[in-house]
Amino acid sequence: MTVAAEVDETSPQKLLAPVLSAFWDQPGSWTLDTYRRHDGYEGLRKALAMAPDDVIAYIKDAGLRGRGGAGFPTGMKWQFIPQGDGKPHYLVVNADESEPGTCKDIPLLFANPHSLIEGIVIACHAIRSQHAFIYLRGEVVPVLRRLHEAVREAYAAGYLGTDILGSGLDVDVTVHAGAGAYICGEETALLDSLEGRRGQPRLRPPFPAVEGLYACPTVVNNVESIASVPALVHRGKDWFRSMGSEKSPGFTLYSLSGHVASPGQYEAPLGITLRQLLDMSGGMRPGHRLKFWTPGGSSTPMFTEEHLDVPLDYEGVGAAGSMLGTKALQCFDETTCVVRAVTRWTEFYAHESCGKCTPCREGTYWLVQLLRDIEAGKGRAGDLDKLNDIADNINGKSFCALGDGAASPIFSSLKYFREEYEQHLNGRGCPFDPARSTAWADNDAHLGVNA
Template identity: 65%
Template sequence: MTDPITPQLTADWAQPRAWRLQNYERNNGYQALRHVLAGDPADVVQTIKDSGLRGRGGAGFPTAMKWSLLDPDMSKSRYLVVNADESEPGACKDMPLLMASPHKLVEGIAVTCYGIGAHNAFIYIRGEVLHVIRRLQQAVAEAYSAGYLGTNILGSGFDLDLIVHPGAGAYICGEETALLESLEGRRGQPRLRPPFPAVAGVYGSPTVINNVETIATVPVIIRNGSDWFKALGTERSPGMGIFSVSGHVTHPGQFEVPLGTTLRQLLDFTGGIRKGHRLKFWTPGGSSSPIFTDEHLDLPLDYDSVIGAGSMLGTRSIQVFDETTSVVRAVLRWSEFYKHESCGKCTPCREGTWWLVQILQRLEAGQGQPGDIEKLLDLCDNIGGKAFCGLGDAAVSPINSAIKYFRDEFDTGMHTPAWERLPYQASTLHNNQTNAMA
């Protein structure tokens, strides 16, 4: 792995009015688009394939392979959908990118659509982030005015229409088929697969769905070359990525570093764990990923290494917790989120998340019943891998791993409230005592 690099996606975040078109152009903006429009669309796909770029939104699926799964019948309309429904607890990389550098995404969309032969694209973004939506809409309008979008882009004969589509606000809409349902005006619930989006996505047409950071990385690779990209990161997880580091650190933030960087190195960038405290546990990929402890400080944060250690890199949403945090309480809060965000379509998720919360609430209040921990594990076994979509797996991952590493805190929940073992702040303590007595 190389040393931390000069940022690419985040390079202009601190520059004045970096979101404006003229400032983006001043930093080689839209040069990648000009370059590809003069060549064969197949060269775009081949360059991305050679680079080894993997999806930056979750499972790390090879990007070019995803593109290659499109129905080869070019008589059918093709679509690109960008998933900007960032809602994983702890995730905060796509929204800052869109606020500071929206044209990076717009150019990436244009380059990608040219490569895959799509003439229509959507950015599906959370409806709550109104300031980001307005910034993105402004960038799209600027791109149309400058000839980077629309009819006969830069005289190339290539046409592309791009629509910014605000969603209604639901975690489940981050799941790609639920996103498509919402995009088409229906309730956001996962679709039965097959057919997969690459065959029948938006309006029944072949569709590619990629994360914001994935598409924004495409112009960077086109400008610098696939060999440059592969020289960063690790052999199977090349390139750089934005890591969101939050929680009990001195300076939380977004850090763009090569994949394979360790948490120990990231903590150095943040100024370390807050003064006078030590690391207890952390999430490598947001709340949907199994938690890690201080024994994983030097684990390379790339897709395969993290999976090999029993978790997943996901959105690289690193939440850091020190020794003052109750694991039971943290897991309960995550479980309440998943219970609330369940779409209700399948029984394991709809019913199972409800029962997970009931048991965890008892354990937090020190009112656990004999067999509660075993029941938690049994519920997790009956939800994980058996729900209609990945939300079920997300809900049980932190519970299984928390019990694995901190079984004693769950055992203590049989007789001692979590806020007595690890005192919360005064206002939080009062609320929990009130809830427990109700």
């Protein structure tokens, strides 16, 4: 679902800020003609009239932060690229969207690929790069075809190639289809994969800004981060800062999914709350209430109903004990077993672990074994402390953030739902499954279920 660009000022949807998604619902939204009718490539003309360092300073002043998860300031990342070093500089766009619950970059590329291409040219001008790579998930073949066509259109119109718009800037774009490894969403594993090696995280330093792709200075940015640049440059940094909060300005895409009445992409200023998003989307599915949710995908600590009014920006979510991440708002109602959900997430992380470092390779395996036993009613009281201990031995001790992501749902679910874990122990099984549980009737009152 896409929210329309123009909304009634008296409706809750006036809180939205459609920019990237402003014309997704129009016929041929992905074409160059449609993009140009909506001020497409006007930001590029403005950027090409500026010196590269001035473009970087402009992005820094606007306060654009990376939309891929960590929220690192985009302009600062561009500034890290050393100048006058005599080496080629590269821009790599991370389109390997794999986080459970995250579904913003793929729809963006499918509906509005030229926003990314224009952002790429502006970024290449800023970091003095002549070659950009888009690393896309290979499974999304329709998106791959549409992106290739958009790149072809851009070359034909003079927005890519040599002497772009008479500026003297040369930029080539290579679209690369990955093989579907979650670990390649980690920037250094992505670079190894792009170079033809097995995708595994690199030990840092050196960082990509110094030795990235082909051992040259490289910027790795998320799709939404780069796609947000053209509108920012065209409409101005003051316009951009008029949305969001002081430290988290601008607009962003929130992916609302799960047990909600109207799942989809909601583009709004940073700092909106889940309560506001649910109000405008019809709330949870009829007859049910929110039990727990993730603010940024399954790798971020979960929240509960008490966090409905937490501002969904980097500082607000962080202060409440989680991470904004990719703004993947997975909402689960009272019919969901927390243990079962965490077990499925952990199985995913164990499967996707590259195996390079011991804490993640061994830790995720043993977490899965314990969780499966607990879910089936084979666990014992000491298993909960063991779960917490194993997660602690993974968290902060692996090469990349996959280990941290696997530990997050363990810590947060034990914090908020330890009693539910305990209900699974000592042979009782899952209280949410009457076919497997000996304690279903005893838990009806606790769960708010009618017998």
